[in-house]
Amino acid sequence: MRRASPGRTSSTRTSGAALQEENNAPMMAIFGGVFGVLLVFLVVVNLYSDAAQRERLERGSEDGLYRIERLDGGSGYVVITFPDELRIIETGLSINPAEVCTAGSPFVDYARRVYQDNGNQLVFFMLEGSVPTMALARECLRQMWPQQVLAIGWVIADNELLKSVALNDIPDYIQGYAEPSP
Structure with missing residues (x-):
């Protein structure tokens, strides 16, 4: 019978994949958090630019653009x-x-x-x-x-x-x- 070498057992392979998955989890959490912050920032910027555009249009009609x-x-x-x-x-x-x-x-x-x-x-x-x-x-x-x-x-x-x-x-x-x- 062949004996499996001690470093190459199937449990080691699964634990290696699990270990790699555990190492990626914090990076995914950081990426998700940064993505969420950027999404909120984008919404705030859009709201601000929309309000600024409306103000410019209102002011333009009051000030006489033409x-x-x-x-x-x-x-x-x-x-x-x-x-x-x-x-x-x-x-x-x-x-x-x-x-x-x-x-x-x-x-x-x-x-x-x-x-x-x-x-x-x-x-x-x-x-x-x-x-x-x-x-x-x-x-x-x-x-x-x-x-x-x-x-x-x-x-x-x-x-x-x-x-x-x-x-x-x-x-x-x-x-x-x-x-x-x-």
Whole structure:
């Protein structure tokens, strides 16, 4: 009969595997703990970034993300006039020209917010055929503040301007003026 060598018994093999499993158990516990901490950290970071993003969006709509800074320190807030609607850029709301000056109109509320600070103004980007819409909005402003002088700006946005903006083909003399010199 053959005798098994003392170092190679089957119980030694199982105890070796059990010993290896026992050695891996603390490492798995550490890995699981670190994974749990990282998961909680990820949730906290996501909640914080979500709250920060909401705050930036709310502040952006309040501060006027689409405003045009003026040299005198004031700001111009952009409104686009179409032949059959007026659109407030910041909010994306469009208003029928007949409802521009009605009580509770988004344009009236927006104008009050813009003109509450001295030096601010509305800048109308007028598309082809939209002069009557702009005139209605201007008259509305005059009715809201009959004794006050209001600054109103306008830009005639013809097809050539719109094409150059869409194609990013702004003339060099305008681009050079807009870009700050070093």
